[in-house]
Amino acid sequence: xxxxxxxxxxxxxxxxxxxxxxxxxxxxxxxxxxxxxxxxxxxxxxxxxxxxxxxxxxxxxxxxxxxxxxxxxxxxxxxxxxxxxxxxxxxxxxxxxxxxxxxx
Amino acid sequence: xxxxxxxxxxxxxxxxxxxxxxxxxxxxxxxxxxxxxxxxxxxxxxxxxxxxxxxxxxxxxxxxxxxxxxxxxxxxxxxxxxxxxxxxxxxxxxxxxxxxxxxxxxxxxxxxxxxxxxxxxxxxxxxxxxxxxxxxxxxxxxxxxxxxxxxxxxxxxxxxxxxxxxxxxxxxxxxxxxxxxxxxxxxxxxxxxxxxxxxxxxxxxxxxxxxxxxx
Amino acid sequence: xxxxxxxxxxxxxxxxxxxxxxxxxxxxxxxxxxxxxxxxxxxxxxxxxxxxxxxxxxxxxxxxxxxxxxxxxxxxxxxxxxxxxxxxxxxxxxxxxxxxxxxxxxxxxxxxxxxxxxxxxxxxxxxxxxxxxxxxxxxxxxxxxxxxxxxxxxxxxxxxxxxxxxxxxxxxxxxxxxxxxxxxxxxxxxxxxxxxxxxxxxxxxxxxxxxxxxxxxxxxxxxxxxxxxxxxxxxxxxxxxxxxxxxxxxxxxxxxxxxxxxxxxxxxxxxxxxxxxxxxxxxxxxxxxxxxxxxxxxxxxxxxxxxxxxxxxxxxxxxxxxxxxxxxxxxxxxxxxxxxxxxxxxxxxxxxxxxxxxxxxxxxxxxxxxxxxxxxxxxxxxxxxxxxxxxxxxxxxxxxxxxxxxxxxxxxxxxxxxxxxxxxxxxxxxxxxxxxxxxxxxxxxxxxxxxxxxxxxxxxxxxxxxxxxxxxxxxxxxxxxxxxxxxxxxxxxxxxxxxxxxxxxxxxxxxxxxxxxxxxxxxxxxx
Numbered sequence: 001x002x003x004x005x006x007x008x009x010x011x012x013x014x015x016x017x018x019x020x021x022x023x024x025x026x027x028x029x030x031x032x033x034x035x036x037x038x039x040x041x042x043x044x045x046x047x048x049x050x051x052x053x054x055x056x057x058x059x060x061x062x063x064x065x066x067x068x069x070x071x072x073x074x075x076x077x078x079x080x081x082x083x084x085x086x087x088x089x090x091x092x093x094x095x096x097x098x099x100x101x102x103x104x
Numbered sequence: 105x106x107x108x109x110x111x112x113x114x115x116x117x118x119x120x121x122x123x124x125x126x127x128x129x130x131x132x133x134x135x136x137x138x139x140x141x142x143x144x145x146x147x148x149x150x151x152x153x154x155x156x157x158x159x160x161x162x163x164x165x166x167x168x169x170x171x172x173x174x175x176x177x178x179x180x181x182x183x184x185x186x187x188x189x190x191x192x193x194x195x196x197x198x199x200x201x202x203x204x205x206x207x208x209x210x211x212x213x214x215x216x217x218x219x220x221x222x223x224x225x226x227x228x229x230x231x232x233x234x235x236x237x238x239x240x241x242x243x244x245x246x247x248x249x250x251x252x253x254x255x256x257x258x259x260x261x262x263x264x265x266x267x268x269x270x271x272x273x274x275x276x277x278x279x280x281x282x283x284x285x286x287x288x289x290x291x292x293x294x295x296x297x298x299x300x301x302x303x304x305x306x307x308x309x310x311x312x313x314x315x316x317x318x319x
Numbered sequence: 320x321x322x323x324x325x326x327x328x329x330x331x332x333x334x335x336x337x338x339x340x341x342x343x344x345x346x347x348x349x350x351x352x353x354x355x356x357x358x359x360x361x362x363x364x365x366x367x368x369x370x371x372x373x374x375x376x377x378x379x380x381x382x383x384x385x386x387x388x389x390x391x392x393x394x395x396x397x398x399x400x401x402x403x404x405x406x407x408x409x410x411x412x413x414x415x416x417x418x419x420x421x422x423x424x425x426x427x428x429x430x431x432x433x434x435x436x437x438x439x440x441x442x443x444x445x446x447x448x449x450x451x452x453x454x455x456x457x458x459x460x461x462x463x464x465x466x467x468x469x470x471x472x473x474x475x476x477x478x479x480x481x482x483x484x485x486x487x488x489x490x491x492x493x494x495x496x497x498x499x500x501x502x503x504x505x506x507x508x509x510x511x512x513x514x515x516x517x518x519x520x521x522x523x524x525x526x527x528x529x530x531x532x533x534x535x536x537x538x539x540x541x542x543x544x545x546x547x548x549x550x551x552x553x554x555x556x557x558x559x560x561x562x563x564x565x566x567x568x569x570x571x572x573x574x575x576x577x578x579x580x581x582x583x584x585x586x587x588x589x590x591x592x593x594x595x596x597x598x599x600x601x602x603x604x605x606x607x608x609x610x611x612x613x614x615x616x617x618x619x620x621x622x623x624x625x626x627x628x629x630x631x632x633x634x635x636x637x638x639x640x641x642x643x644x645x646x647x648x649x650x651x652x653x654x655x656x657x658x659x660x661x662x663x664x665x666x667x668x669x670x671x672x673x674x675x676x677x678x679x680x681x682x683x684x685x686x687x688x689x690x691x692x693x694x695x696x697x698x699x700x701x702x703x704x705x706x707x708x709x710x711x712x713x714x715x716x717x718x719x720x721x722x723x724x725x726x727x728x729x730x731x732x733x734x735x736x737x738x739x740x741x742x743x744x745x746x747x748x749x750x751x752x753x754x755x756x757x758x759x760x761x762x763x764x765x766x767x768x769x770x771x772x773x774x775x776x777x778x779x780x781x782x783x784x785x786x787x788x789x790x791x792x793x794x795x796x797x798x799x800x801x802x803x804x805x806x807x808x809x810x811x812x813x814x815x816x817x818x819x820x821x822x823x824x825x826x827x828x829x830x831x832x833x834x835x836x837x838x839x840x841x842x843x844x845x846x
Contacts, residue, residue, distance in 0.1 A: 008195050018185040025177050025312075029170065032317035044313035051309045059188045060302045066126075068497065069133045076137040079525050080144035082612055084151055087561045090616065090628035091152050116830065117422035117499065127425045127498040134490045138528040145532030145562060149547055152558060160553075235552070236544035248553035254545035258536070 017058040024051050125292045132296040136303050139266075143307055146259050150314060153251060163245050164252030165318045167232060169223065173316035176219050177308065183212030184305040187274070187298045197288045199281060206278045209301065213271040220264055227253070234258070259311055266304045273297045327729070331829040342427035345827060347434055348413030349727065354438060355409055358400040363792060365393035370751070370785035373778050376770050386768035387454035391474075394457035399478050400441050402712050403570060406577035407523070408437070408488050410719050411516045413727065415492060417820040417827065418510045420501025420836045425494040429487055437484035444477025456766060458567070461548035461559040465540050472541055479534040482527045485573075489523025492516055501819075503838035510818045510842040511587075511600050515580025518604040522569045522576070522611060530566035533559070557623045564615035572611040574708060575675075576604055578715030579646055582668050585718050586650045587843045588816040589665035590657030594843050596649040603642035610639050620691045629688050636686035643679055647672065662814070663737035667718030670745045674710025678703060681756065696766070699759025702752045710748055717744070717795065724799065725813045729825040730806030732798050740794045747787025754780045817843050 028047040032040060056062045062070060118124040154161050190205035231239035234257040238250035277294045280286065286294055328345045332338075338346055368389055372381045381389065416424055424430050447453050447470035455464045455471055464471050496517045500509065537559070539545045546552025548559040587594045594600065616624055616632030624632075650672060659665070681703040685691050694700060717740075725731055754777040759765075763774045770778070812821040819836055820827070 008192070011189055011192055014185055014188050014192065017188075018181060021181045021184075022178065025174065025181065028313055028317065029174055032170070032313070041318065044317055045310075048310050048313050052306050055184060055302055055306055055309065059184050059305075060299055065133075069130060072130075072133050072137060075525065076140040079612060080141060080147070083141075083144055083529065083565050084148045086613065086616065086628075086632075087148055087152060087558070087565075088155070089631065090557070090561065090619075090624045091155065091555070093625040093627035094623075115427070117416075117425075117427070123498070127494050130497060131426060131429075131490060131494045134493055134524055138486050138490070138524055140528075141525060142528035142532045145529050145536070148562075149536075149558065152555070153547075153553075156555075157553070234543050234545055235539070248546075251546050251553045254539075254543070254547065258539065258545060 013058060017054055020054055021051055024054075121290070128292045129295060129299075132299050136299060139300075139303055143262070146255070146262065147310070147314075150255055150259065153255065154318070157246070157248055157251070160246045160248050160252050161318050164249055164256070165316060167227070167230070167253075168256070168316050169226070170316040172219055172223050173312050176216050177312045179212050179216050179219070180305045180308050183209045183216070184302055186212065187301045191291065191294055191298050194281070194286050194291045194294055195288050199284075199286070202286075202294075203278060203281055206274055206281065210271050210274050210278070213267050213274070216267055217264065220260065227256075256315055259315065263304070263307055263311060266307070270297070270301045270304050273300060326829060327824065327826040328829045329728070329826050340431075342423070342431055343829065344412050344416050344424050344427065344430060345727075345831075347430050348409055348411075350434055351404060351409040351412060351437070354434075354441070355401055355405055358396050358441065359792075362393055362396040362401055363789065365389050365396070367785055367789050369393060370782040372768060373770070374782040375779070376772050376775055378768070381768065383768040384454070387766075388448075388452045390766065391453045391456055392448070395444065395453070395474060395478070397708075398457050398570075398574075399444070399481050402574045402708055403485060404437060404481075404488075405574075405712065405716050406581065406719065407492070407516055407519050407573070408433075408484075410581070410716070410723060411492065411519075411577060412488075414723060414820060415513060415516055416495060416499070417823070417831050418513050418818055419495065419499055420504050420819050420832065420838060421495060421499035422830045422832065422835075424491050425499055426491050430491055433484045433487040433491070436487070437481055440477045440480030440482075440484060442477070443480055444474050447471070447473035447477065458563060459534075459537060460563075461537070461540065461556045462550070464537060465549060472538055475534045475537050479531055479538075482531050482534070485523050486527045486531075489520035489527070492520040493524060496520075501836050501838055507598070507601075508838055508841050511583035511594065511597065511604075512577075512580035512818075514601040514604045515576045515578075515583070518608040519573050519576045521605075522573050522608050526566045526569040526573075526612070529562065530570075533562040533566065536562070557619065560619050560622055560624075561615070564618045565612070568615035568618065569608070569611040571704075571707075572607055574712050576607060578671065578712040579604065581715040581719040581722070582650060582671050583646075584816075584818070585664050585668035585722060586653050588722075588814050589660045589662060589668070590654045591660070591815070591845050592653055592657035592843075593841070593845055594649070595652035595655075596645075597841065597843075599645050600649050603645045606642035607639065610635070610642070614639060614686075617686050617691070620688055621695045633686055633688040633691075637683065639686075640679070640683055647676065647679075663734060663741060664718045664722035664814070666738060666741040666745075667714050667721065670741065671711060671714040671718065674706050674714060674745075674748065678706030678710055681706065694759060696764055697759035698755040698763045698765055701765045702755035702759060705752045705755075710752075714744070717741075720795075720799070722814065723820075724802060725809030726820055726825045726827070728803055728806070729809055730802055731809045731813060732802030732806055736794065736798045736801075740791050740798060743787050743791030743794060747784050747789075747791055750784030751781050751788060752784070754778070754784075817845065 024047055028044055031043050031047070036043070056073075062073070114121040114124040118127065186205040186208040190202040190209065193199070193202035193205060227233070232253050233239065234254045235250060238253060240249075274297055277286075277297050280293065328343055331343070332341065338350065341347060368381070369386070372379050372386055412424070412430070416422065450473050451468040451470040453470045453474045454467055459471065459475060464475075496509070496513060536545065536547055540548055544552065546554045548554050548556050550556055583594065583600055614632060614636040616628050617636045620629050620633070661669075681699070685694060685700065685703055721732065721737055758774050758777045761774065763770055809825050811824050814821070822836070823832060
């Protein structure tokens, strides 16, 4: 069967990708040890997203994937964000939110 | 009805095996979409409850050992590497190297589950069970700590089920590889399983900081 | 018909086993038909029982406890086992690959597997009756669903399993549409039915996984007490409604979009005219699918959701009216100056437009925040969604069944009787549900077994109407069986339609096309 427009390169790229992921893991653990308040979660999420992108682009071969499949995969994140966004919109704007949650 | 496998022929409703390959991989991507949206429910629950009870999450994460979480992160990242390598070796027609990498991937999955088992056991030992079974009420600071552990067990549990499923699938393609069903131009199933395995890794990449590193 | 180059799909293998192991999308479609019609029969019986109980105030023959269970069974069966799979899994399976000029769907094994999952899920759901019953209504709202009968768990698990069938069918259809179109069949040339099934499939793939996790969490809530949806454990019951409606509102469009696709086909064929505004109808399907994910909060205006969220959701909900109205206008414009033939499928199409317009416009009433506060949980809502689900989806399904029946079995049914079934269903439907609008505006709450005597006359009319609908559907069954046994040969194209399925013999050969068709123009080239 097939195919694949992209030519086969060596395994070097995979090793580099793995090294990058390990470095990013170390960074995220290191940053978590420092208390930066709210920034901590933000930074952790940014690093996680960077790692996720690296996995998607090189391990999952997004760089050679068809536009259609890129759109398909991207759609998942867009709709997950819609799910979160509109739910958050409600929870965030409820009056006396603290009182709604008993046993606080 | 012709078959997909050994003869490298394609099913009757496709024009060519390449056509079939593309359709198969497209189906896998769509399947990954459904996986992400299924997990999104748990992530939304996490985000909403973290917004309402930040202090509960802070207390909860202190019961989790980030070193074990980090170890599991490294294990999964490494397994993603070996998975990618096995596909590479199939494409350059080195089935033996591919096989070794598939087996390492399965071993990593097993390692991940063992670490998970150790972690779960430690939680259970302290009475940190999910929901009703939560018994550690005496020495906790916040009343709703059980909610954090419900989330923890739901998220890591569903993820763990995916790890086990992935291991099963990799085992399945390893058996098919052994039978010589894959070659440089014929590896749709391995690529599909690989994508699934990377997705399992992807979800863990987010679970690790959210559960173990929240402050 | 019988002796073509290859045998037709009905005779391509013999015996029950050849059906249960078939990979042919046409046979799988018919297997869905049998399952869905069976569930529809039971769901319909429950509906008639409900109406009979409500004919007079007070208890007739069902205690409130039994009534709640029968109402729940009616709701869950009709939603999860009839209307959601109804058009996509049954007619979609049969028609979609042929419409595209393909020999089968992309993954035939997965397609058969989906049918088995559907049946398994239905059986699990039905087992709820044995394990104590369910009385939550089809929405399984927490906290009640956490506390009530054990049967709830089985019903919820059943819906969970059937959800996977829906996901896999949607996935299969999307890949089929993307990858298996015949040469020359560009996306701008596929029939409008495909566009609607395609949009539906997108919703199925994007929304149903959220239902899966929601129902799973509900089961965990009952078995482990995880507390996400339980306020006494720090959770939030309203969060359940967010989760549930993130799926279930788009699911409403899983139910109606395929119906719109059938109407597009019927209107064009029986008006003998090129469709007016192909692009508008096609893209409005996608538009409806997209907007459907942004409006779920309109089910929660009085559920403790924030006022701000209510206003936003109310506003966005109004937007759904735009693509829907676009479709309506285009259908009417297609009929304008066409050579309209009022055969039975077209009767159902016109009936659809009439009833769906009422259902849609009352939807706009309910989307208006201030009005909904008064009408919420009254019979107005019941009437509204029955106008959409029955007046819309089921009317279209009936039209579709009559339209494709000759293609499926190669035989014609009795046209006169078919028109009588339309008259019975259409009249019966309006007699049943229009009074419920009035009862709702007057404040009659839904879901109760009893009501105050002031509403009796409306309920009595409604119950009498339900008998007409029941008679109508029984007659449909007779018409179909009689057509199957004694119908005259239909020939390849009894309606003079232009899409690809009418270019092949009836019933179609096993592989649909002996030679792959090459498409050189739009789907509806009259003149």
